[in-house]
Amino acid sequence: xxxxxxxxxxxxxxxxxxxxxxxxxxxxxxxxxxxxxxxxxxxxxxxxxxxxxxxxxxxxxxxxxxxxxxxxxxxxxxxxxxxxxxxxxxxxxxxxxxxxxxxxxxxxxxxxxxxxxxxxxxxxxxxxxxxxxxxxxxxxxxxxxxxxxxxxxxxxxxxxxxxxxxxxxxxxxxxxxxxxxxxxxxxxxxxxxxxxxxxxxxxxxxxxxxxxxxxxxxxxxxxxxxxxxxxxxxxxxxxxxxxxxxxxxxxxxxxxxxxxxxxxxxxxxxx
Amino acid sequence: xxxxxxxxxxxxxxxxxxxxxxxxxxxxxxxxxxxxxxxxxxxxxxxxxxxxxxxxxxxxxxxxxxxxxxxxxxxxxxxxxxxxxxxxxxxxxxxxxxxxxxxxxxxxxxxxxxxxxxxxxxxxxxxxxxxxxxxxxxxxxxxxxxxxxxxxxxxxxxxxxxxxxxxxxxxxxxxxxxxxxxxxxxxxxxxxxxxxxxxxxxxxxxxxxxxxxxxxxxxxxxxxxxxxxxxxxxxxxxxxxxxxxxxxxxxxxxxxxxxxxxxxxxxxxxxxxxxxxxxxxxxxxxxxxxxxxxxxxxxxxxxxxxxxxxxxxxxxxxxxxxxxxxxxxxxxxxxxxxxxxxxxxxxxxxxxxxxxxxxxxxxxxxxxxxxxxxxxxxxxxxxxxxxxxxxxxxxxxxxxxxxxxxxxxxxxxxxxxxxxxxxxxxxxxxxxxxxxx
Numbered sequence: 001x002x003x004x005x006x007x008x009x010x011x012x013x014x015x016x017x018x019x020x021x022x023x024x025x026x027x028x029x030x031x032x033x034x035x036x037x038x039x040x041x042x043x044x045x046x047x048x049x050x051x052x053x054x055x056x057x058x059x060x061x062x063x064x065x066x067x068x069x070x071x072x073x074x075x076x077x078x079x080x081x082x083x084x085x086x087x088x089x090x091x092x093x094x095x096x097x098x099x100x101x102x103x104x105x106x107x108x109x110x111x112x113x114x115x116x117x118x119x120x121x122x123x124x125x126x127x128x129x130x131x132x133x134x135x136x137x138x139x140x141x142x143x144x145x146x147x148x149x150x151x152x153x154x155x156x157x158x159x160x161x162x163x164x165x166x167x168x169x170x171x172x173x174x175x176x177x178x179x180x181x182x183x184x185x186x187x188x189x190x191x192x193x194x195x196x197x198x199x200x201x202x203x204x205x206x207x208x209x210x211x212x213x214x215x216x217x218x219x220x221x222x223x224x225x226x227x228x229x230x231x232x233x234x235x236x237x238x239x240x241x242x243x244x245x246x247x248x249x250x251x252x253x254x255x256x257x258x259x260x261x262x263x264x265x266x267x268x269x270x271x
Numbered sequence: 272x273x274x275x276x277x278x279x280x281x282x283x284x285x286x287x288x289x290x291x292x293x294x295x296x297x298x299x300x301x302x303x304x305x306x307x308x309x310x311x312x313x314x315x316x317x318x319x320x321x322x323x324x325x326x327x328x329x330x331x332x333x334x335x336x337x338x339x340x341x342x343x344x345x346x347x348x349x350x351x352x353x354x355x356x357x358x359x360x361x362x363x364x365x366x367x368x369x370x371x372x373x374x375x376x377x378x379x380x381x382x383x384x385x386x387x388x389x390x391x392x393x394x395x396x397x398x399x400x401x402x403x404x405x406x407x408x409x410x411x412x413x414x415x416x417x418x419x420x421x422x423x424x425x426x427x428x429x430x431x432x433x434x435x436x437x438x439x440x441x442x443x444x445x446x447x448x449x450x451x452x453x454x455x456x457x458x459x460x461x462x463x464x465x466x467x468x469x470x471x472x473x474x475x476x477x478x479x480x481x482x483x484x485x486x487x488x489x490x491x492x493x494x495x496x497x498x499x500x501x502x503x504x505x506x507x508x509x510x511x512x513x514x515x516x517x518x519x520x521x522x523x524x525x526x527x528x529x530x531x532x533x534x535x536x537x538x539x540x541x542x543x544x545x546x547x548x549x550x551x552x553x554x555x556x557x558x559x560x561x562x563x564x565x566x567x568x569x570x571x572x573x574x575x576x577x578x579x580x581x582x583x584x585x586x587x588x589x590x591x592x593x594x595x596x597x598x599x600x601x602x603x604x605x606x607x608x609x610x611x612x613x614x615x616x617x618x619x620x621x622x623x624x625x626x627x628x629x630x631x632x633x634x635x636x637x638x639x640x641x642x643x644x645x646x647x648x649x650x651x652x653x654x655x656x657x658x659x660x661x662x663x664x665x666x667x668x669x670x671x672x673x674x675x676x677x678x679x680x681x682x683x684x685x686x687x688x689x690x691x692x693x694x695x696x697x698x699x700x701x702x703x704x705x706x707x708x
Contacts, residue, residue, distance in 0.1 A: 063575055067465065149603040
């Protein structure tokens with residue numbers, strides 16, 4: 001799909017984040033000596049005065065990526081996931097996007113580990129920030145700089161195909177080692193229109209996104225996600241189920257007005 | 272998006288400017304007056320990058336000692352192997368030797384494998400223990416494969432399900448498998464995520480396989496399973512497939528469950544991310560890649576497996592005095608193409624000579640055109656001009672572009688002829704060879 005116009009402009013101009021890497025400054029301190037989340041209003045509002053523990057969330061992104069419309073990111077919070085002490089929520093921000101909120105993920109201990117993989121839109125080179133809150137109210141943080149380029153040989157195709165609109169896909173856990181959480185892959189075919197893109201006649205294409213995703217195991221909450229428009233088209237989410245859990249996985253994706261799609265799969269994770 | 276729109280006049284103007292810059296610079300080189308040899312430059316790899324660098328250093332500064340280390344006496348290019356597979360080109364026409372570099376330009380060509388780099392000692396260690404001393408080193412090692420990263424796909428598997436992403440025995444193997452396949456079979460190509468060598472390559476590959484099928488096995492199918500949702504010249508390729516091959520070629524992108532996560536080379540089966548099994552008659556897997564291994568030995572590759580470079584000179588960011596060009600580098604937005612390796616080699620040749628003379632490197636410009644041949648009379652292109660801006664590589668705004676959609680048959684035919692002319696011209700510029708087609 002096409003990137004909104006402002007995306008392509010941003011990709012050409014923004015390179016500040018990369019300069020940091022070159023200078024070798026600690027990754028969570030920018031040139032002004034402030035952590036990246038301090039520059040994101042939505043993040044400081046969430047924190048409400050709390051200071052997160054830096055370095056306890058690992059973000060895995062390519063250091064250089066050629067396609068800002070779909071950047072793979074894996075986020076893992078280094079924290080237990082037991083009923084007494086676990087990660088409750090994970091917030092993802094792209095500091096250099098027009099609206100920095102990307103996604104929030106709410107976990108229960110049933111997830112086994114606080115780790116997800118998804119694909120996001122990045123408006124040029126910038127810092128991707130993650131914050132996590134535990135059930136005890138502790139805040140954790142992590143961040144990573146990404147350089148986004150565009151390549152003439154990798155120009156965006158113009159081939160949006162609506163034939164599989166709202167088709168949901170799920171891959172239940174398979175071939176896992178005993179005692180390890182099982183990996184669930186999900187995807188729904190959806191354009192995730194940002195509301196920033198224009199039709200050929202110049203009119204704006206209205207915003208239309210999947211806003212919510214929920215996963216339950218035999219009726220018990222496993223994970224819930226809120227997506228913003230910086231989640232790439234065809235939202236992809238990989239998450240986990242704790243060892244020793246067996247049952248029916250029920251998945252639900254929803255647009256704003258309640259329109260949605262469901263899918264089920266059987267999960268059986270050995271102890 | 273604006274960048275996909277054709278702006279050929281502007282592109283040609285800018286390319287002209289870049290060309291003129293190279294000529295001017297060639298006249299203005301330091302003379303190294305009064306010294307027998309201003310320095311020794313060793314170059315590893317005799318492909319588009321290394322051979323061009325060797326030739327242009329000798330052209331710009333004949334008194335520099337240039338040693339080119341390349342095991343093969345005859346080098347076969349990856350570009351245009353697809354045309355060989357499609358029955359449009361003889362394999363021998365893709366081979367080039369080093370006589371011109373040796374005899375006309377005075378390059379010392381060493382046919383040996385470079386096995387290690389002794390950076391502090393400024394020596395290259397060849398297979399067999401011989402060493403080559405250098406003052407500056409240029410690595411143009413191309414790519415290696417990340418065997419095993421795609422489950423089930425290792426070197427042994429590639430003997431059954433070839434990659435054919437380096438020219439040679441793998442190309443012949445794939446050709447033989449296509450010839451032995453029965454009409455009505457399915458050819459599956461597995462395409463990797465970025466970055467990889469030759470971004471339009473997988474799409475030209477399936478075009479040329481379809482061309483072979485159309486002429487010899489018309490009931491056969493082509494399935495391209497892709498780890499990406501967008502690819503180079505996508506609209507143009509899809510138009511060309513439709514016009515030339517009807518519905519013979521099916522492309523499945525990542526969000527359509529095209530990403531392959533496991534290969535069974537014995538059964539010629541692949542499994543996609545969401546669990547679909549596809550069975551092939553001929554299976555062509557283009558695996559994930561990284562810089563050629565000598566980059567690791569020299570300590571210039573980073574955790575991504577590719578080589579970060581100083582954008583002005585392509586000197587390694589990690590090791591002084593070692594320059595890296597071509598597919599091995601992180602040079603985005605420049606693609607990993609033979610054309611780019613050739614222009615990077617010229618810029619780096621100048622930078623190395625300036626460095627040996629103690630001068631500042633000149634202001635660089637690079638240019639690229641990727642030709643793709645969809646059918647014998649159907650060519651398409653993407654072009655770009657690149658510069659350093661705020662310390663980063665970028666495509667010159669408004670430069671370049673791609674072939675227009677819905678162009679006339681005559682336009683497509685001419686671009687196919689330009690592709691052949693491009694190959695002849697770049698081969699002559701790189702190796703000085705003029706192969707018979």
